[in-house]
Amino acid sequence: MAVSDHLRTLRHATWLGWQMESNWTRPWLFLIYSIARPIAATLILVVMFLVVKQGVATDPLLFSYTYLGSAFFMFVAQVMMGATMVIMEDREHYQTLRQLYIAPISLRVYIIGRAMSKLVLTSMSVVISIGFGIVVLGLPLDLAAVDWPLFTAAMVLGIGCILAIGIALAGITFLTAKHSSGINEGIGGAFYLFCGTLFPITVLPAWGQAIGMAIPLTYWLELVRRSLYPGGGMESIGGLGQFSSPTLLLFLLVSSLAFLAASTLIFRFADRRARQAGKVDMTTSY
Amino acid sequence: MNISLNLRAAVGRAYPRIIGALREPSWTFFDVLLPLLGIAAYIFYYRALGADPSFEGFVVLGGAMTAFWLNVLWGMASQFYWEKETGNLQLFLVSPMSRMALLAGMAMGGMFSAGVRALSTLLLGIIIFNVHMMIADPLLLVAVFLVTLAAIYGMGMMFASLFMLYGRDAWNISNLLQEPIYLVSGFYFPVRSLGPWVSAIASIIPITLGLDAMRQLLFGAQAQGFLPVTTELMVLCVLAVVFLVLARYALRYMEELGRKEGRLTLRWQ
Numbered sequence: 001m002a003v004s005d006h007l008r009t010l011r012h013a014t015w016l017g018w019q020m021e022s023n024w025t026r027p028w029l030f031l032i033y034s035i036a037r038p039i040a041a042t043l044i045l046v047v048m049f050l051v052v053k054q055g056v057a058t059d060p061l062l063f064s065y066t067y068l069g070s071a072f073f074m075f076v077a078q079v080m081m082g083a084t085m086v087i088m089e090d091r092e093h094y095q096t097l098r099q100l101y102i103a104p105i106s107l108r109v110y111i112i113g114r115a116m117s118k119l120v121l122t123s124m125s126v127v128i129s130i131g132f133g134i135v136v137l138g139l140p141l142d143l144a145a146v147d148w149p150l151f152t153a154a155m156v157l158g159i160g161c162i163l164a165i166g167i168a169l170a171g172i173t174f175l176t177a178k179h180s181s182g183i184n185e186g187i188g189g190a191f192y193l194f195c196g197t198l199f200p201i202t203v204l205p206a207w208g209q210a211i212g213m214a215i216p217l218t219y220w221l222e223l224v225r226r227s228l229y230p231g232g233g234m235e236s237i238g239g240l241g242q243f244s245s246p247t248l249l250l251f252l253l254v255s256s257l258a259f260l261a262a263s264t265l266i267f268r269f270a271d272r273r274a275r276q277a278g279k280v281d282m283t284t285s286y
Numbered sequence: 287m288n289i290s291l292n293l294r295a296a297v298g299r300a301y302p303r304i305i306g307a308l309r310e311p312s313w314t315f316f317d318v319l320l321p322l323l324g325i326a327a328y329i330f331y332y333r334a335l336g337a338d339p340s341f342e343g344f345v346v347l348g349g350a351m352t353a354f355w356l357n358v359l360w361g362m363a364s365q366f367y368w369e370k371e372t373g374n375l376q377l378f379l380v381s382p383m384s385r386m387a388l389l390a391g392m393a394m395g396g397m398f399s400a401g402v403r404a405l406s407t408l409l410l411g412i413i414i415f416n417v418h419m420m421i422a423d424p425l426l427l428v429a430v431f432l433v434t435l436a437a438i439y440g441m442g443m444m445f446a447s448l449f450m451l452y453g454r455d456a457w458n459i460s461n462l463l464q465e466p467i468y469l470v471s472g473f474y475f476p477v478r479s480l481g482p483w484v485s486a487i488a489s490i491i492p493i494t495l496g497l498d499a500m501r502q503l504l505f506g507a508q509a510q511g512f513l514p515v516t517t518e519l520m521v522l523c524v525l526a527v528v529f530l531v532l533a534r535y536a537l538r539y540m541e542e543l544g545r546k547e548g549r550l551t552l553r554w555q
Contacts, residue, residue: 024453024454024455025454025455025458032462033458033459033461033462036462036466037461037462037464037465037466038465040465040466040468040469041465041468041469043469044465044468044469044473044474045331047469047475047479047480048328048331048332048335048341048474048475049335050479051337051341051475051476051479052332052335052336052337052341053335062334062335066331093371182316182317182320183316185316185320186316186319186320186323189320189323189324189327190323192323192324192327193323193324193326193327193330197327198327198328198330198331198334199330199331199333199334200334203330203333203334204330
């Protein structure tokens with residue numbers, strides 16, 4: 001299939017995703033619904049920090065570490081889940097998956113397109129969260145000092161990796177009914193725990209650190225923090241201080257490619273199994 | 287009023303929820319495992335901050351109580367929305383039972399399934415993270431817990447009525463009432479930390495006072511309680527009655543409105 005066909009699928013799927021997300025209510029209400037929950041989740045951590053530390057100034061580095069981790073983890077929670085929910089929605093709720101199968105498009109590109117609307121929304125939430133952190137909470141972040149090339153590279157690879165994991169989970173969703181949301185949330189929860197999202201991975205027991213080191217999102221979060229605080233000491237608390245940023249970027253690239261390969265295999269296998277077992281148009285009243 | 291019919295309706299509605307919770311063991315695995323991951327993340331976060339170990343207990347207790355709150359949101363408040371989507375709502379409405387009996391059945395069944403999840407979360411949290419709790423007054427603790435459940439499920443019944451006519455709003459409002467409520471109700475920290483005004487306003491949500499009272503009874507002075515436990519218990523009793531009465535009126539009003547506007551069978555809005 002030509003690249004132009006994929007790009008057209010991507011564009012229309014993104015537009016469809018955006019319409020499905022937003023066309024049922026007024027824009028301001030939609031914005032509230034979209035950003036209130038992730039921002040509240042970040043504020044829970046802020047209050048926990050303030051209850052113990054009494055103020056941001058007592059440990060600005062750890063505060064920045066946690067705040068940024070929580071803000072950028074929204075991409076994992078929203079984009080990954082967005083990709084997997086496509087199968088559930090199109091198969092069971094709208095019952096359009098069989099039409100997508102017979103359309104001359106790539107299903108994976110369609111899923112990525114649908115996830116793009118989540119990506120846009122999440123980007124807004126992250127920007128608002130960080131802006132709120134700087135203005136209201138005193139998050140010590142100097143945008144002029146940010147290492148933008150490193151940030152851009154980390155984000156491109158990180159989002160690509162999140163989408164790859166989302167595609168794999170979408171494949172698994174083909175074969176499951178009610179379990180799929182549990183599997184997805186479980187994997188999201190494991191990333192939340194083991195990838196150094198809220199705290200340096202050195203706080204985890206050794207086996208937990210080993211799990212964290214095997215997940216590319218650990219490197220992604222570390223690189224995002226380092227790029228936003230170049231020379232700001234993030235290397236010293238994250239537990240990955242022995243690796244330079246280019247080395248971490250290489251780790252992220254290699255592990256993301258490995259996840260992409262695994263994701264492709266899982267999706268193809270699940271797709272074939274779902275067709276064989278007649279599960280493509282299964283409805284389970286989830 | 288046919289009491290026998292309504293009792294059978296309540297039991298009939300509770301039955302699938304209780305049986306459903308036991309039918310598929312793998313669901314229990316996810317129900318137990320998933321909350322533990324989030325709880326573990328918050329506990330390690332408190333450890334990274336160097337917090338007093340009692341804060342880890344707050345997290346375990348709050349994490350256990352999320353099971354009930356999530357059940358209230360998704361199994362009570364937005365349940366009529368789901369029933370409408372699957373075509374069951376019209377069948378419920380043409381049957382001769384009381385709508386309140388139906389809601390009571392949903393609540394009883396939901397309390398059971400959420401209770402299994404909450405208890406397992408609590409026990410595993412205590413065992414894995416070595417959380418120490420001292421039950422100062424077991425009877426008072428049980429009373430606070432039961433009245434809190436009555437109040438939050440009463441609130442859920444009221445929301446169920448209001449959500450009955452909603453389409454995707456119901457889904458999004460339920461989403462909106464998760465993390466923001468965890469925040470203002472102090473699921474993972476003493477609610478008093480948010481200041482007296484926020485704590486007072488958040489007390490309209492029964493789980494705020496319920497959690498605060500339970501924390502005080504389990505962790506003593508370290509819980510940094512908002513109000514005396516007996517005061518919180520009395521307020522919870524009032525909230526339980528108010529929400530149940532409001533639920534009854536809201537249900538009648540919204541059903542009538544739905545009939546007039548023809549929205550009781552409207553799907554995919």
